[in-house]
Amino acid sequence: MMKILITESIVLSFLTLIAIFPYISPAVTVLFILIYGLLLYNSLNGKVLLKGKIPNVISILLSIVFLSQIRMNNLVKPVMYLLLSLNAIKFLSDKKSKDFLQILVLNFLIVTAISTFTADISYLLLLLVFIAVAVNFLVNINTFESFGNQVFPSNDFLKSWKVSGKIFLVSIPLAVIFFYFLPRSGSAYFLGGGPVERKIGFTNRIDINNIEKLLRSKKVAFRVKVLRGKLPPLPYWRGKTYEIYRKGMWFHKKEAVGIFPIKRLAFILGPKIKGDTVIQQITMEPGSRGVIFGLDKPIGGNFPFRVYATRSLNFKTDFYGRRNYKIYSVRSNFLPDTVRDQCLTYVPPSLKDTLVKLFKNVYDKPEKMAYKLVLYFRSRFKYSLNFSIPEGENPVLYFLTKSRIGHCELFATSMALILRSFGIPTRLVGGYLGAIHSKIGNYYIVRENDAHTWVEVYIPDKGWEKFDPSPPAPRKKRALLNVSLLMDYVKLIWYNHVINYDVYSQLGIIESVSRGVRPSLYSHQIQSKRRFTGLILISLLIFVILLLRLNKRLQQETFYDKSLKILKKLGLEKYPWETPTEFQKRIEEESVREVFSKITTLYLEVEFGKKELHFNEKELTDQLREVVKRAKKENKGDSGQNMGN
Amino acid sequence: MRFRFQFKDRTSYIKINKWGTFYILLTIAVGFAATNTMNNLLYLVLAFLLSLMTVSGIVSRRNLREIEFSVTPPPEIYKNKPAYFVVNIRSRRGKKFNIFVELEGVRQGLQVIGKNEQLAIPVIFRKRGVRKIINFKISSSFPFSFFTREENFNLNLEITVFPEIFDVSKRIKSFRERFSSGEIESQKPGTGGDFLGLREYYDGDPVRLIHWKASARNDELYTKIFLGPGWKEIILSEDDLTESDFEKRIDEMASLAVSLLASGYSVGIKMGELNIPPDTGNLQKHKILRELALL
Incomplete structure (x- = not known):
């Protein structure tokens, strides 16, 4: 032992x-x-x-x-x-x-x-x-x-x-x-969660010299389940916008235009965007640091969020863990917005003159010039992660004039700075491009090496238009093995139903229970309703099976217990340490003992043998009741006679 | 910590053991950590802790339910000698594990209880007389040693504790010598002489004396009685006792009577108001012992 x-x-x-x-x-x-x-x-x-x-x-x-x-x-x-x-x-x-x-x-x-x-x-x-x-x-x-x-x-x-x-x-x-x-709280009481290490996150700044780490990582960034609508063939996942360029780095201008409280669904106020609506359920891996990703252009979501003037979304507070959320987007290249700022046309003076000299021949109306530049970059430049910029060289100028090879960050920065040199408001958008579709579970996987940067140019009277100067990256094998997809699906379930389970999910369950009975226009709601109905049916089935089993047990117990109760009327009680046979032998009234012995035998056969009950036990209990009544009467008669004597 | 639940036929106790208290505190600590960090993996650990606590409660409850037992006292119970109470115990449904049975403070364990188990619990009574055995306990801390469940049954079993019997073989010799002078022929029944007749069978009669034919005919056991070959009749009185203490004198009297009866004497006693005429056999032995126990 x-x-x-x-x-x-x-x-x-x-x-x-x-x-x-x-x-x-x-x-x-x-x-x-x-x-x-x-x-x-x-x-x-x-x-x-x-x-x-x-x-x-x-x-x-x-x-x-x-x-x-x-x-x-x-x-x-x-x-x-x-x-x-x-x-x-x-x-x-x-x-x-x-x-x-x-x-x-x-x-x-x-x-x-x-x-x-x-x-x-x-x-x-x-x-x-x-x-x-x-x-x-x-x-x-x-x-x-x-x-x-x-x-x-x-x-x-x-x-x-x-x-x-x-x-x-x-x-x-x-x-x-x-x-x-188990009740979940909305926030930690004392210490709170710490940041989760990740190679690089979407912070408020982009260091163009340091972006490689992210682009080489094969980790999953987030998983997307499309609940309604259709994704474009090459989806752009909007994350953060960068407006300020300083010393080779892009910075996000913190200028929130509104905070949306905890609601089932909240829509961003602002000019309406034309296009098809796509509803996505996104399961975010840790490290987004509060940035909310969604199909370009987001219009609302089911989480407490903060909206910036540039329509980049953030969780209300910085968030380091995993999270899943629902986001509503409209497929469109335009963002009808009039927000403008001086910083959107700022280029360092030394760089501005050089860029104007280099690109004065492509100067045109903002939209046309942007198209020309996209064409220029895509035809004459090469996308690669394997390049180096000698020390002391300006990365943008070295890229534009000498190497002509680089990653999306350099392409987007160069295009933005060229346009800005000519006074056209431009900003960078950081996010992800593309996704792998997983047949198992029917969802999309977006990995860290899908991280991408593109440009948004302000076109007067239209708003902000999306341009992507980066030539398509030579991607090796996009398809994942079925085993990997299956593993990823298991992970998705694990993250969605275990790791990301929180007070909102709990509220969601309660809400879906109340919503389950109401008719709904949305297909995803119908789907969830079906799932819910299925769940109820399965639960009911389990309940009925359990009830039937319990009933069988109860029948066995009740018919014997009933008989015991009847016998109690005669003052006969079974002690807990008595076996049924011992108790039966103790009964003095012969007629009662005879009927009760049948009940005991049947009970023992059902309890310890394999005999099933066939409802003839009711007859037996009725018989017992009658015999007991008779015995009781006789007893009374006896005592009456005795008294008379 | 001990909780008491009173039922009609039994009283149940649930005692939280030292490790049970620790387990509860640990669960609270993990719960605190889970709510504080909002780490769902800690919630998962917490869920398992709570689940195991619940399952352990259900299992321990089921482990003590649907147990049937009977307690049979030995035919003769002597003071200061272990009396083996036979406990037949069985489970009505499934197997029960690590069960302890306690009678009059004596505990015995059974690792598994199946369809029918038997154990003998040696109980030593320190006082003679009529005793009521009331408390019969079944307890178990199965499965995790966190909680001990205890079911107390009221047996209401009445027993008679006979006086202590000790070795008096040397004294018996002196009795023999007393009879060597002149034997008195007895007309009392014995086991060696002529057949006297039949009587109802009493507990303790030798099996060889059962009259099987008569028993089969009447559906009841009968014992053959014979005329004794030479019966030595002794009436023990207080003069035969050497001890001074009253309790010890009773023990001595009982020991002498039992020894003499075993040696084939016809024994009667006179002690204070107690007067039992001489007789032989098991019945006489029981009569003497019972009367002495109640004195």
Whole structure:
């Protein structure tokens, strides 16, 4: 028994060690693997290395050392190292049932701490395996605590797994219910969440020298499910606009024109945009830092957001985690807006003169000039990420005059600065271009290397028009393997239904319940209604099956219990420690005993045999009732006669 | 912490163990961390903690439900000697695990209870006399040792604890010597001489004395009685006792009576107001012991 517990505790420890491997240094992992291996060997041989209070003293000293290393930016790692060390010490000392429970708690805390580092679906797998082993471990500890070391023949190990397996399986659906119904708060109470590391995010500025990192990353940026409408063949996903150019960097001009409160759906106020409406459900990976992406041009959404004059959208507060939201867009190249600012025509003076000299022959009306420039860039320049700009050179001038090779950032910056040199208001838009369609789950995947920058030019009387000077990038293989698509779909479900589940989703469920009965014009609503109806039907079916099973059990119980109740009228009561046969033998009235013996036999056959009830039990209970009545009368008669005598 | 639930036929207790309290505190801590960080993975951990707590509650409840038992006391219970109470216990539905049965403070564990299990609980009574065994407990901390559930049943079982029996074989010799001078022929029934007749069977009669034919005819057991070959009749009185303490004197009297009866004597006792005429056999032994127990 002891050996089984030691082996299981080592399995738990190895499991958590493997799980935290990516978050601690490899040297520490190897060190602990060696320590655990050695301790396993020692413990199984019954050797106790540390006796008395020595383990406690070492634990206190280690706690002081590791806890003193805690800093605000390094909170979890020292705690993890401490937990690992304490766990190792537990193996060195003598073990009782409480020590095994302590080992379990230490490993549980490590698994809980890992949740602060990752949001990956692999955590679910870790948690499930850990809980499955932990439940069996707890059941074994309970047996160990109750019966000590002597019990437990080897085949009982499998029996304990059978029992704990059932407990584990029942706990899963219950945990799902708890997960979805545990009340969520709209905001953190004290500490709040920290930023999630990502190679590069959409900040308020773009450094054109530093954009490569993002463009080489194959990570998923967000996933899009089109709820209504159709995406264009090459969708532009609008993110942030950049109006200010200074020292080779673009900056976003923070000028919010409105904040939309938490609502089911809010539309941006402003001039109407003509075009087809597309409704998308977007699942954002962390790192967008509050920027809301949506198909170019967004008109509304179902989240609290802040709108800037340039119609770039932001969450009300900076948001680092994952999020899913619904966004309404209109497919259009124009943004009917009149907002203008001096910064929109600003070019550094030294650069302005050179650019005017270089491009005076293409000067024309804003729209025409923009088209000419797009044509110019697309025909004479090459898109590539493999280029270098010598130190000391101006990246824009080097790109325009010498290399003629670069990424979208250089193309868009160059075009914007050329147009600005001629006094045409221009700004940059940062976002994503294109998407991979996944047949499994019917949604679109937008990756980080789809990040793109294009230009918006102010055309008098029309508004802002979109221009993209970048030639198409030579993309290698766009299609993903089916396995990858399936994995991605699982991830989407995981993020949508687990990681991104929040107070809004909870409210959404309540809302969809109330909306489910109302007729709707929107197809996606109809779809969700169908899904909802399906869910209700499945729940009803499960309910009916459970009810039927319960009813069968109740029938068995009630007919016997009914009979017991009838017998109570005669003052006969079955003691809990009596078997039904014992009770039946105790009945003195012969007629009553005869009928009740039939009931008892039937009850025992149904309860312990495979006999089913065929409703003849009602006849039996009726018979019993009559016999009892008669017996009661006779008793009364007897007592009456006695009294008379 | 202990919660009490009173039912008609039993009283239930739920005790939160040390680790159960720790588990609850841990769940609260994870809940606090989850709401504070809004980390859904912590919510997931919390959901599992709550789910396991609920399942453990349901499992522990089911583990003690639908258990049937019967408690049979041994035919003779002596003071200061373990009396083995036979407990037949079975589960009406499924198997039950890590169950503890407690009778009069004596606990015995059963790792698995299936269709029919039997265990003997040795209970030592320190006082003679009539006792009511009231409390029968079934408890278990299955599955996780977080909570202990306990079902207390009121048995209302009445037993008689006989006086303590100790070795008096040396004293028996002196009795033999007393009879060596002149044996008195007895007309009392015994087991060796001529057949006297039949009587109803009493508990404790030797099986070989059962008259099977008569028993089969009348659907009731009958015992053959014979004329004793040479019955030695002894009436034990207070003069035969050496102990000074009243309790010990009763124990001595019982020990002497039982020993002499076992040696084939016809024994009667006189002690204070108690006067039992001499007789042999198991019935006489029980009569003497019961009367002494109640003295």
